[in-house]
Amino acid sequence: MTEPSRAIFLSYASEDAEAAQRICEVLRAAGIEVWFDQSELRGGDVWDRRIRQQIHECRLFIALISAHTEARDEGYFRREWKLAVDRTHDLAEDRVFLVPIAIDGISERTARVPDSFRHVQWTRLPGGQASAAFVERVRGLMSPTPPATTLLAPSPGVPGIPQQRLGMGSSQRAVRAGAAVAVAGVVAYLAYEHRWTAPHALPTPTPPAPVSVALAAFSPPPHSIAVLPFVNMSGNRDQEYFSDGITEELITALSQVSSLRVIARTSSFAFKGRNVDVGTIARALNVGSILEGSVRRAGSKIRVTVQLVNGRDGFHTWSQDYDRELKNILVMQSDIATAVAEQMKAKLFGDEASKIKAGGTRNPEAYDAFLRATEIRFQTGELHHAIELAERAVQLDPQFARGWLSLSWFYGVKSQIAASSSTWQTRARTAAETALRLAPELPRAHGIMSWIDSLNLDWDAATREVTAAEALDPTDVNTLEAEAVLNTQLGRWQDAIVATRAVIERDPLGFEHRMRLAFCLSATGRHREAEQVYRDVVTRWPLNAQAHASIALEMLLDHRPAESLVEVRRERDERSRDSVLPMIYYALGRQVDSDRILAAYERGHGSDNAFDIAVIHAYRGETDLAFQWLDHALDRHDASLSWIKGNLAPFANITSDQRYPQLLNKIGLPIP
Numbered sequence: 001m002t003e004p005s006r007a008i009f010l011s012y013a014s015e016d017a018e019a020a021q022r023i024c025e026v027l028r029a030a031g032i033e034v035w036f037d038q039s040e041l042r043g044g045d046v047w048d049r050r051i052r053q054q055i056h057e058c059r060l061f062i063a064l065i066s067a068h069t070e071a072r073d074e075g076y077f078r079r080e081w082k083l084a085v086d087r088t089h090d091l092a093e094d095r096v097f098l099v100p101i102a103i104d105g106i107s108e109r110t111a112r113v114p115d116s117f118r119h120v121q122w123t124r125l126p127g128g129q130a131s132a133a134f135v136e137r138v139r140g141l142m143s144p145t146p147p148a149t150t151l152l153a154p155s156p157g158v159p160g161i162p163q164q165r166l167g168m169g170s171s172q173r174a175v176r177a178g179a180a181v182a183v184a185g186v187v188a189y190l191a192y193e194h195r196w197t198a199p200h201a202l203p204t205p206t207p208p209a210p211v212s213v214a215l216a217a218f219s220p221p222p223h224s225i226a227v228l229p230f231v232n233m234s235g236n237r238d239q240e241y242f243s244d245g246i247t248e249e250l251i252t253a254l255s256q257v258s259s260l261r262v263i264a265r266t267s268s269f270a271f272k273g274r275n276v277d278v279g280t281i282a283r284a285l286n287v288g289s290i291l292e293g294s295v296r297r298a299g300s301k302i303r304v305t306v307q308l309v310n311g312r313d314g315f316h317t318w319s320q321d322y323d324r325e326l327k328n329i330l331v332m333q334s335d336i337a338t339a340v341a342e343q344m345k346a347k348l349f350g351d352e353a354s355k356i357k358a359g360g361t362r363n364p365e366a367y368d369a370f371l372r373a374t375e376i377r378f379q380t381g382e383l384h385h386a387i388e389l390a391e392r393a394v395q396l397d398p399q400f401a402r403g404w405l406s407l408s409w410f411y412g413v414k415s416q417i418a419a420s421s422s423t424w425q426t427r428a429r430t431a432a433e434t435a436l437r438l439a440p441e442l443p444r445a446h447g448i449m450s451w452i453d454s455l456n457l458d459w460d461a462a463t464r465e466v467t468a469a470e471a472l473d474p475t476d477v478n479t480l481e482a483e484a485v486l487n488t489q490l491g492r493w494q495d496a497i498v499a500t501r502a503v504i505e506r507d508p509l510g511f512e513h514r515m516r517l518a519f520c521l522s523a524t525g526r527h528r529e530a531e532q533v534y535r536d537v538v539t540r541w542p543l544n545a546q547a548h549a550s551i552a553l554e555m556l557l558d559h560r561p562a563e564s565l566v567e568v569r570r571e572r573d574e575r576s577r578d579s580v581l582p583m584i585y586y587a588l589g590r591q592v593d594s595d596r597i598l599a600a601y602e603r604g605h606g607s608d609n610a611f612d613i614a615v616i617h618a619y620r621g622e623t624d625l626a627f628q629w630l631d632h633a634l635d636r637h638d639a640s641l642s643w644i645k646g647n648l649a650p651f652a653n654i655t656s657d658q659r660y661p662q663l664l665n666k667i668g669l670p671i672p
Contacts, residue, residue: 006033006059007033007034007035007054007057007058007059008032008058008059008061008062008138008142009035009054009055009058009060009061009062009080009084010023010024010034010036010062011061011062011063011064011077011080011084012063012064012077013068013069013072013075013077015066015068016064016066016068016069016103016128018128019064019103019125019128020036020064020128021036021128022127022128022129022130023062023064023101023125023128023130024036026130027130027135027138030135030139032138032139032142035054035058051080052083055080055083055084055087056083056087059141059142060096060097060099060138060141060142061084061087061097061098061099062099062100062101063077063080063081063084063099063100063101063113063117064101064103064128065100065101065102065103065106065113065117065122066103066104066106067104067105067106069106069111069112069113070106070111070112070417073383073385074382074385078382081113081114082114084097084098085098085114085116086237086240088116088273089272089273090273096120098116098120099120099138099141100113100117100120100122100123101122101123101124101125102122102123102124102125103124103125103126103127103128104127105604105605105607105608112382112383112417115378121572121573122573123137124573124574124575218283218286219286220282220286220287220288220311221261221286221288221505222261223259223261223288223341223344223345223346224260224262224263224286224287224288224289225254225260225262225263225287225288225289225290225291225340225344226262226263226268226281226282226285226287226289227247227250227251227254227262227263227268227290227291227292228247228268228271228272228281228290228291228292229243229244229247229269229271229272230243230244230246230250230292230293230294230295230304231243231293231294231295232294233294233295233296234295234296234297234298239297240375241371241372241374241375242295242297242371243294243295244272244374244378245370245374245375246295246304246371247265247268247269249329249333250291250333250336250337251263251264251268253333253336253337253356254291254337254340254341255476255477256337256352256355256356257337257338257346257352258352258473258475259341259346259347260340260341260344260346261287261475261505261506262506263285263287263506263507263508264477264507264510266507266509266510267507267509267510268285269378270509277314278290278292278309278311278314279311279312279313279314281311282311282312283311284508284509285509286505286508287311288311288312288344289308289309289310289317289344290308290309290311291306291307291308291340292306292309293305293306293307297326300325300326300327300364301323301324301325302323302324302325302329302332303321303322304321304322304324304332304336305319305320305321305322306319306320306322306336306340307319308340308343308344317343318339318343320339322335322336325364326367326368327362327363327364328362329360329362329364329367330356330360330361330362331357333356333357333360334356334357337352337356338352338353355441358401358439358441358442359400359401359405359435359438359439359442360400360401360402361393361397361399361402361403362397363396363397363400365396366392366393366394366396366397366400366403367393369389369390369392369393369396369403370389370393370400370402370403370406372389373386373387373389373393373406373410374406376389377406377409377410383413383414386410387407387410387414390403390406390407390410391407393406393407394407394431400438401434401435401436401438401439401442401445402439402442404431404432404434404435404438405431405432405435405442405444405445405448407431408428408429408431408432408435408445408448408452409428409448411424411425411427411431412424412425412428412448412451412452412455414428415428421637425452425455425456429449429452432445432449432452433449436449441472442472443469443470443472443473443476443478444469444476444478446465446466446469446472446479446482447465447478447479447481447482449461449465450462450463450465450466450469450482451482451485453465454486454642457642457667457668459486459489459490459670462486463486463490465482466479466482466483466486469482469483470483475502477503477506477507480499480502480503480506481499481503481513483495484496484500484502484503484513484516485516487499488500488516488519488520488643489642489643489645489669490645490669490670491523491645491670493520493523493524494524496516496520497517497520497521500513500516500517500520501517504517511537511540514533514536514537515533515534515537515550517533518531518533518534518537518554522554522557523645527554527558528554528558530554531554531555531558534547534550534551534554537550538551546571546573546576548567548568548570548571548572549568549576549579551567552564552565552568552580552584553580555567556580556583556584556587557649561587562588564580564584564587565584565585568580568581568584575604578597578600578601579605579616581594582594582595582597582601582620583616583619583650586619594620598616601613601616606632608636610629610630610632610633610636610638611629611638611640611641613629614627614628614629614630614633615650615651617629618650618651618653618654619653620653621653623653623654623657626651626653627654627659627663634663634666634667642667642669644663644664644667644669645669645670
């Protein structure tokens with residue numbers, strides 16, 4: 001290995017060794033060095049200094065993702081993934097390093113992978129069969145300066161913000177509390193958190209002012225603040241979870257101060273490890289103040305240093321050190337939050353301290369387990385381990401309401417991928433009810449309850465929970481998110497648009513909110529506006545899979561199939577492209593091409609994308625086939641069905657059939 005920095009590290013589960021071998025052989029035949037040796041690695045059976053060094057030195061990290069990695073709660077390949085993600089924090093923002101490859105029909109929506117894997121485009125190589133085009137793409141990525149089309153370029157005007165890939169899902173992951181996530185195929189994605197409507201099928205509301213999708217001029221709202229990820233000063237990188245956890249806890253604490261407008265974690269953490277000046281960050285997030293700091297932990301003692309910075313001029317306005325025992329972490333969070341509010345001259349109403357402490361714990365071990373589980377949620381995706389840690393947290397302190405809330409969220413995610421979904425949903429509900437019993441003032445608990453009810457298609461119960469959350473804190477970002485998602489599912493488009501725009505103000509760098517906004521605009525027949533929102537997403541995150549297919553679908557719905565065909569051919573994700581092409585070809589009168597692409601799509605994705613296929617058949621006017629595939633989706637408990645209200649345009653050909661209201665009745669949604 002004469003040029004270690006020019007090599008590829010191939011990470012895989014032992015069950016996928018044959019597929020890994022095929023990819024390895026094709027790349028080596030093309031003269032590309034690959035670190036792959038079954039006798040040494042065997043999917044991570046040997047874990048030593050050499051492997052760590054290879055991950056640290058390789059040029060690209062290729063991770064094979066499959067049903068096998070999905071099924072395994074533990075494995076050395078997961079350690080390899082975590083080390084690769086850790087390395088990205090030290091790389092330049094335009095450096096391509098992570099290359100996820102799906103080798104079977106695994107859904108990107110529910111894949112148990114690190115969050116960073118969802119920020120880049122996935123490649124699909126069924127069975128590890130690598131094409132010449134794939135080899136050329138890898139060769140381009142291996143070059144010292146990859147072609148511009150392969151770089152994860154920073155968003156215009158916001159230097160250093162990492163790119164996100166559509167399909168991460170809103171949602172991205174299986175689910176976020178109170179928010180849906182993107183689905184793997186574009187049709188499913190747009191059905192799940194987006195898309196289609198026939199203007200004549202819904203009452204046409206008076207259009208509000210056009211939605212602005214550009215970064216707003218810098219005029220931050222009063223008392224607006226973003227908390228940047230605190231620096232880990234413990235001298236041990238393994239303590240990164242603790243400093244990140246303290247940061248998120250402070251975001252939560254500041255959010256309890258009613259007069260403050262606090263940016264959500266997703267947007268604040270977009271700048272982690274990036275060399276971006278405070279003024280640029282403040283303008284990107286449209287906030288007047290930035291809170292930054294550091295965390296040093298030594299046993300049970302912690303020191304947190306905080307600095308408040310004026311977002312307009314970059315000057316420090318206040319700083320303070322806080323030395324506490326870990327058991328007194330709630331007091332420290334309350335002290336910091338109230339001090340920050342006072343420095344910002346934000347009005348305090350007297351109950352902030354009790355709200356901040358609500359649902360917390362004084363048990364250091366329980367708190368540590370809680371923070372470790374939180375890290376897994378945002379980083380590694382090891383759901384089994386996260387559940388173990390969250391369960392440990394509430395075992396150590398049964399009165400830890402926020403620990404129960406975290407456990408409820410993990411149980412809910414598990415219900416989306418486990419065979420016994422009802423069992424996990426019951427556990428999720430019980431944990432959330434426990435959290436509410438212990439701390440009735442937690443609005444997020446009601447948001448999670450609403451999400452669980454929607455998974456169970458109990459829309460009345462979901463509505464009651466969102467109403468309860470609104471009564472507790474109508475400005476909380478989690479409340480607004482739950483409100484936006486539920487209104488979208490129920491087809492209350494204008495309410496969904498208002499709530500989604502409010503969420504975007506608090507989480508401006510969360511792309512899934514903009515995708516939902518475009519979906520709702522499309523659902524009211526405003527396809528040109530929806531198209532502009534999607535184009536804004538492409539501008540901000542140029543390498544997102546599904547972005548061009550999303551634009552193509554809007555063009556198709558706007559009766560511009562020829563333009564749509566040009567746009568969809570720019571889509572790099574094959575599954576996304578092929579879920580749209582049959583409809584475009586059908587609209588252009590190219591029936592043979594439409595049949596050919598649809599038949600291949602059914603063969604490749606019939607088991608996990610039944611709803612997509614139903615949409616295509618409905619669009620083509622094939623009523624019986626559409627209902628057959630909808631029945632398949634219902635049998636498989638396809639979560640996309642809960643978003644059917646926003647898909648009236650392709651379903652326009654079948655909505656007059658008596659089976660359509662019967663299907664809505666089964667799903668529990670209002671019948672038009």
